[in-house]
Amino acid sequence: MAYDPKTGKGLGDLYSAEHRCTKRREWKGLKDTLYDYGCWLRLLGMLGCKLGPVLPQFFRGLKRYRWLVSYITTPAFLDRHTIGLRGYELRYTHQQFYAVLQNSAGMIRDLLERDENLNPHSKKAAELRSKTVIFDEMMPIQIMNGFPTLKGIPIQMAPIFVVGEVDQQANIYYIDAIEHYGLASDVCPLPAAEAGCCVVDDYPKVGAAYVSSSMPCDGSVASTMYSNRYFKLPNYQITPPQRFNEPEVQEYAVKNLWGCVEFIEKQFNVKFDWDAFFEGVKRYNKESDYMIEKWDVNCTDYPQICGAALALHREYEMQIASSLDPKMCKYDAKVNKLMKKGYAHSVETDDKPRYRAIVWSCPAHYYSNFTYWAQNCWGIKTLVDMECMLAYHHYDEHDKKKVLVDMARGYERMTMRSHSNGGYVNALDECWKMCEKFNANIVFMYNHVSCKNFAGLQGLFEEQARERGIHLIWIEHDLMDPRTVSRKAMRDRVNRYMTTVFRAEPLDPTLVDYDDDLTW
Amino acid sequence: MKYFGGCDVGSTYTKCVILDEAGKMVSDVTIRSRINSEISAKEALDQAVAKVDGLSGIGDLAYLIGTGYGRNKVPQAQENISEISCHAMGVHVVDPTVKAIIDIGGQDVKGIAIDQDGTVLNFAMNDKCAAGTGRFFEAMARAFECTLDEFSELSLSAKNVIPITAQCTVFAESEVITLVGEGKPRDEIAAGIQQSVAKRCFVMAKKAGAKDHITLTGGCAKNKGLKAAIENVLRIKVTELPVDPQLMGALGAAEYARQKGMEQE
Numbered sequence: 069m070a071y072d073p074k075t076g077k078g079l080g081d082l083y084s085a086e087h088r089c090t091k092r093r094e095w096k097g098l099k100d101t102l103y104d105y106g107c108w109l110r111l112l113g114m115l116g117c118k119l120g121p122v123l124p125q126f127f128r129g130l131k132r133y134r135w136l137v138s139y140i141t142t143p144a145f146l147d148r149h150t151i152g153l154r155g156y157e158l159r160y161t162h163q164q165f166y167a168v169l170q171n172s173a174g175m176i177r178d179l180l181e182r183d184e185n186l187n188p189h190s191k192k193a194a195e196l197r198s199k200t201v202i203f204d205e206m207m208p209i210q211i212m213n214g215f216p217t218l219k220g221i222p223i224q225m226a227p228i229f230v231v232g233e234v235d236q237q238a239n240i241y242y243i244d245a246i247e248h249y250g251l252a253s254d255v256c257p258l259p260a261a262e263a264g265c266c267v268v269d270d271y272p273k274v275g276a277a278y279v280s281s282s283m284p285c286d287g288s289v290a291s292t293m294y295s296n297r298y299f300k301l302p303n304y305q306i307t308p309p310q311r312f313n314e315p316e317v318q319e320y321a322v323k324n325l326w327g328c329v330e331f332i333e334k335q336f337n338v339k340f341d342w343d344a345f346f347e348g349v350k351r352y353n354k355e356s357d358y359m360i361e362k363w364d365v366n367c368t369d370y371p372q373i374c375g376a377a378l379a380l381h382r383e384y385e386m387q388i389a390s391s392l393d394p395k396m397c398k399y400d401a402k403v404n405k406l407m408k409k410g411y412a413h414s415v416e417t418d419d420k421p422r423y424r425a426i427v428w429s430c431p432a433h434y435y436s437n438f439t440y441w442a443q444n445c446w447g448i449k450t451l452v453d454m455e456c457m458l459a460y461h462h463y464d465e466h467d468k469k470k471v472l473v474d475m476a477r478g479y480e481r482m483t484m485r486s487h488s489n490g491g492y493v494n495a496l497d498e499c500w501k502m503c504e505k506f507n508a509n510i511v512f513m514y515n516h517v518s519c520k521n522f523a524g525l526q527g528l529f530e531e532q533a534r535e536r537g538i539h540l541i542w543i544e545h546d547l548m549d550p551r552t553v554s555r556k557a558m559r560d561r562v563n564r565y566m567t568t569v570f571r572a573e574p575l576d577p578t579l580v581d582y583d584d585d586l587t588w
Numbered sequence: 589m590k591y592f593g594g595c596d597v598g599s600t601y602t603k604c605v606i607l608d609e610a611g612k613m614v615s616d617v618t619i620r621s622r623i624n625s626e627i628s629a630k631e632a633l634d635q636a637v638a639k640v641d642g643l644s645g646i647g648d649l650a651y652l653i654g655t656g657y658g659r660n661k662v663p664q665a666q667e668n669i670s671e672i673s674c675h676a677m678g679v680h681v682v683d684p685t686v687k688a689i690i691d692i693g694g695q696d697v698k699g700i701a702i703d704q705d706g707t708v709l710n711f712a713m714n715d716k717c718a719a720g721t722g723r724f725f726e727a728m729a730r731a732f733e734c735t736l737d738e739f740s741e742l743s744l745s746a747k748n749v750i751p752i753t754a755q756c757t758v759f760a761e762s763e764v765i766t767l768v769g770e771g772k773p774r775d776e777i778a779a780g781i782q783q784s785v786a787k788r789c790f791v792m793a794k795k796a797g798a799k800d801h802i803t804l805t806g807g808c809a810k811n812k813g814l815k816a817a818i819e820n821v822l823r824i825k826v827t828e829l830p831v832d833p834q835l836m837g838a839l840g841a842a843e844y845a846r847q848k849g850m851e852q853e
Contacts, residue, residue, distance in 0.1 A: 527794065534710065534797050542712075568672045568708045 070094065070152045070444065071576035079152055079444055080578030088586050089144055100154050107162040108143055111169065115142065118173035125180040125187060132185055133270055135227040138235035139176065141588040142169065145234045148437045148588075149376050152444035152576075156410030160403055161377040167399035168384045175388070176226050178219060183272035201332055202275035202299070204292060205229055206482045207306055208475060210390045211329060213348025214340040218332070223278075223299075225388055227271055228261050229433075232548045233380070235588045236434035236555070239548040242268065256518045257548035258433075259291030266298035277335040278303045279328055284310075284484045285521060304331035312480035312490045321476035322469075342468060349463045349471060352391035356460045358400035359385075365407060366451040367506050370414035371421060372407045375439035379427070379453030386458050387483055422447030422575075425510035428454045428499050429522050430484060432514065432545035435555045442512070445559075445579035446566050451506040454499075458486050488521040495525055496532065503538055512562075513540045516547050541565045554585055590650040591643055592849050594841025595633055596671065597625045597658030600694030600722055601807060603838040604632040606640055606649070607846050611681070615639040616835055621694075625658025633663070651849030653841040657695070669844055671837045672700055672711050675805050678840030680706030682831045688798035690789045690818070691836075692808035694722040699792030706840075712795030718757040720788035722807050725814075727757050728781050731764045732774060736811075739778065743813035746779035760784070778813060786817035793822060801825040809833035 071078035082090040095101055119126050129136045146169070150161050180186060182200055187193035202223040203209045212220035222229075231238040242264030243257050249267050251260055265271055278301040280292045296303055306328055309317035329340050359382055362373045389396045413419075425448045427439065439450035459481035464470035480490070487494045503511065513529065516522070533540040543561045546552035563580055566572045574580050589608055596603040598621060606615040617636040622628045630646070637643045646652065646664050654662030655674040662668065675691050680702060689700040696715040703709050718724055729739040750772055754760040760781070767777045785808075793802055801824055808814060810833065819826050831839065 530712075530795050530797070539710075564670060564672070568670050568711060571673075571707070 070096075071578065076578075078576040078578030080576065080580070080582040082151070083582045083584045083587060085583035085586065088588055089141075090147070090587070093147060094151055096154060096158070100158055103158065104150065104162075107166070108146070111143060111146060111166065114166070114170050115173055118170065118177050119180075122177050122180040125183065128186050129180055129183070133227065133272070134241055134268075135231045135238055135265075135270060136176075138231045138238040138588075141235050144588050149440060151437070152440060156372065156406065156413060157374075159406060160373045160410065161375075163399055163403045163406070164373065164377040164381040167396055167403075168381055168389075170395065171384070171389045171393050172226070172230055174393070175221065178221055179226055179272045179274055182221075182274040185273055197274055198276050199336065200275040201277045201279060201336075202301070203278075204280045204295070206387060206479075206484065207279050207281050208325060208328070208390075208479045209388075209392065210348060210352065210475065210478075211325075211332070211345075212390075212392060214329065214342065214345035215332060215336070215338060216341055216344045217338060218336055220392070221274060222388055223271060223275070224262050224265070224295075227265050228258070228548075230384075230388075232261070232433040233436040236550045237588070239433070240551065242270070243549055254518055256285065256287040256516070257546055259285075259287040261548050263291045263294045266295055271298070275299075275301060277301055277332065279306060279331070280304070281306050281308070284489050285519070302331075302335055304328050306479075308476070308480045308482070308485065310489045312477070312485075313494070318473055318476060321480060322472045325472055325476050325479070346465055346471070348391045349465055351394060351397050353462045353465065354397050355385055355391060355400055356462065358397075358404050359456075360460055361404055362407065363452060365411055368411075369420050369507075370411055371424070371449055371451050372410045372414070373403065375443060375450045375453075376436050379431070379439075379450075379456040380436060382456035382458065383483055421449035423449065423510055423570075424506065424508040425450050425512055426452050426454075426499075426502050426506055426508045427512045427514065428487075428502075429514040430488070430516045430519060430547065431455060432516075432550075432553075432555075432558065433548045434550040435545065435558055438543075438555075438558060439512070441559060441579060442562055445574050445576055446562065446572060447575050448510060448562075450512065451508055452502060454487050454502075455483055457498075457502070458482055492525060492528075495522060496528055499529070500532065500536060500538070503536070509537065510539045510541065513542050515542050515544045517544050517552060518546055539565070539569065550585070556581075556583065556585065589642060590849065591640060591648070592842055592845040593633065593636070593646075593649040593652040594674065594838045594843070594845055595629050595652065595654050595662045595665065596656040596674065596835075596837035596841060597621065597629050597632075597654065597662060598656045598671075598694050598807075598837070600726075601834065602628040602632040602656075602658075603835050604629075604636040605835055605838040605842040606636050606643075607839075607842045609846070609850070611843065611846055613831070613839065613842075616832070616838070618832075618834060621658075625661035626663060629654065629658060629662040649845075651845040651852070653845040653848075655837050655841040666845075666848075669841060672698060672713075673708055674837045674840030674844065676700055676702040676708045676840065677706045677843050678836030678838070679803055679805060679829065681839060681843050682829050682836075683803065683827060686801070686803045686827055686829075688793060688796060688802040689836075690793055690798075690802055690804050692721060692785075692789070692804065692806045692814075694807065697721055697788060697792050699789075699794075699796030699798065701797040710796050712792050714788070714792065717755075719755050719760070720785040724757045724760070724785065725781075725808060725811065727761045728764060728778075731761050731768065732778070740811035740813050742775050743779035743782045744775075744816060746773070746775040748773075748776045748779070749783055750776045750780040752777075752780045752784045755784075779817070782811075782813040782817035783821065785814055786821040789818055790821050798822070798824065801827050803827040803829055803833070805829075805833045805836040807834045
């Protein structure tokens with residue numbers, strides 16, 4: 069418990085309205101502070117090792133790319149997600165985030181060492197570029213398991229997607245750039261920022277071919293068309309079926325996916341290596357098993373790996389690392405082993421959460437630690453997040469035809485597609501199923517104000533939640549743009565609901581009202 | 589005898605209610621809010637206290653609760669409670685049969701569903717836009733060059749409704765000015781305005797889960813034309829409260845103060 073009733077000091081006191089960072093690091097007691105500090109040093113060490121070999125490019129990159137500067141705040145990002153945590157939960161969270169961050173650092177290194185803007189005369193960089201395929205986010209980069217001599221890089225991840233979580237201000241510049249260019253300001257800020265990054269020429273030039281997509285909404289389709297013109301690379305478009313629950317669409321999906329394999333084979337004059345691919349599939353299946361174990365534990369009275377540690381990790385593992393990084397599996401094994409110990413400890417001490425919640429709809433990138441705030445302030449434990457409830461079925465590990473069907477099904481259920489596409493049952497009925505499965509009576513219902521996908525279902529959600537006695541707490545946000553709905557405004561929604569409907573007292577009153585508009 | 593106070597500092601009006609130990613309302617005051625919430629609250633409290641024999645100042649109240657937009661600024665208040673809870677409690681005190689409320693304040697609209705004991709079950713609110721709030725009616729009355737009271741009754745004589753298409757207060761005002769300029773019947777334009785607000789209320793009421801009957805609170809609850817339009821749009825009965833509906837927030841706060849003050853004993 070971070071709040072001290074005697075002094076009235078709590079976690080909210082760490083923030084100040086004038087500063088981007090907290091006043092100081094949190095004191096978590098001797099043992100946990102030492103652990104925390106150790107992890108902080110380990111993170112710095114890892115960043116040093118990963119980025120050391122590309123240090124000259126890194127410094128040139130700081131001048132060239134605005135988004136790269138935000139990554140300097142990565143230790144603060146980790147702090148934000150571990151604030152208020154103690155014991156096993158602190159350890160899980162550190163491990164989960166370390167896995168994500170080491171992969172992200174690797175991705176940034178890959179970008180820096182290949183980038184034509186930073187290495188204009190380097191033969192080595194040119195050679196690396198000639199063996200690199202760039203992917204739109206949420207595309208089946210998993211395919212690259214079958215091309216061990218090539219590299220796949222999800223191109224928007226480092227400049228837009230991940231950095232928006234690291235620094236809430238990071239995407240604003242790109243959103244403004246595309247709006248000054250003429251885009252209406254009510255477009256989803258994610259594709260807007262991605263297109264804005266093209267406008268200001270802030271993408272590294274790293275590939276020789278581009279696999280793009282029709283993502284789940286019109287905004288992203290438009291953004292992809294724009295990116296296509298910007299990258300000027302040979303391009304293949306994967307268009308996962310929207311009504312993916314219908315069996316008839318699978319034949320098309322497989323054909324579309326295999327078309328991508330043939331495109332890469334042709335562009336790079338290499339053959340698809342099925343053995344290497346099946347090795348990746350085995351890793352993916354293992355990663356899914358670890359995830360299911362975590363979910364299963366969270367269904368019990370003693371949930372363990374909750375909030376962003378669960379959600380961001382899964383999202384990242386499937387969408388970006390995509391079984392291409394064997395280290396992810398290694399970290400998963402370690403965390404799940406620790407989770408079993410933590411569970412036994414919770415049972416022994418009867419450490420149950422005060423409130424149980426799930427997160428539904430698309431969460432705010434600029435407030436990825438929102439669930440930890442809810443936990444620290446009100447004792448609401450977030451057991452699962454819609455965005456991490458992606459595909460979790462096993463892929464066939466031997467049959468070439470079957471594995472492609474499995475993979476197509478997997479990518480139809482990718483982030484932002486799995487519940488917002490495919491019919492309303494995926495959004496609506498699935499929500500109640502998850503409430504029942506996780507024994508949660510609170511739903512943090514994110515209302516992304518620039519997204520129309522869920523807007524039509526609001527009335528049905530309200531009505532059905534009432535019938536089921538579930539508390540829907542609607543939380544407006546604007547995905548990547550904190551100027552539309554600030555973090556504070558998001559918290560106010562929960563504060564108002566908790567005091568009015570639950571008549572609850574906060575665990576840490578200093579977290580009810582504080583100013584973090586400027587913080588990373 | 590002990591007395592308990594509730595002070596609802598709203599964006600346009602500040603209301604104060606004092607209850608005795610039995611829960612009887614012994615004093616109430618409604619004043620126009622000043623720019624400074626603290627001054628508004630003090631002024632309203634001073635006036636309310638002056639009406640009660642046996643009270644010489646705010647400090648004599650056994651328990652005082654602040655609510656509303658400026659609830660943190662009520663001087664000498666022991667605590668503050670959200671206006672949603674206070675409106676629910678206020679309505680529950682005067683009519684326990686009511687289970688759903690539409691509260692139309694100066695700068696927001698809320699739909700509130702309540703339990704048998706006055707606890708809030710659910711609520712929905714629009715606090716981002718002036719459309720359908722007291723400010724909206726003030727702007728419309730200004731466009732008609734009449735008082736709010738005159739405006740509220742204007743639509744009752746309308747035989748037809750001229751729909752107002754603009755949602756935004758600013759655009760709606762210019763739309764109304766255009767319609768008035770075109771010589772359209774004023775009562776029919778007013779009916780259109782009332783209907784557009786009623787539709788907003790419909791959304792809030794549905795979100796909160798209103799079913800068979802509702803009541804209106806807040807300053808706009810006194811608007812007869814709006815009440816008629818809401819009954820027409822929602823097709824559910826609007827229950828009249830026996831106490832000034834604008835006082836419900838302050839009354840609820842005073843009732844909470846009474847319960848807490850008595851508990852302390």
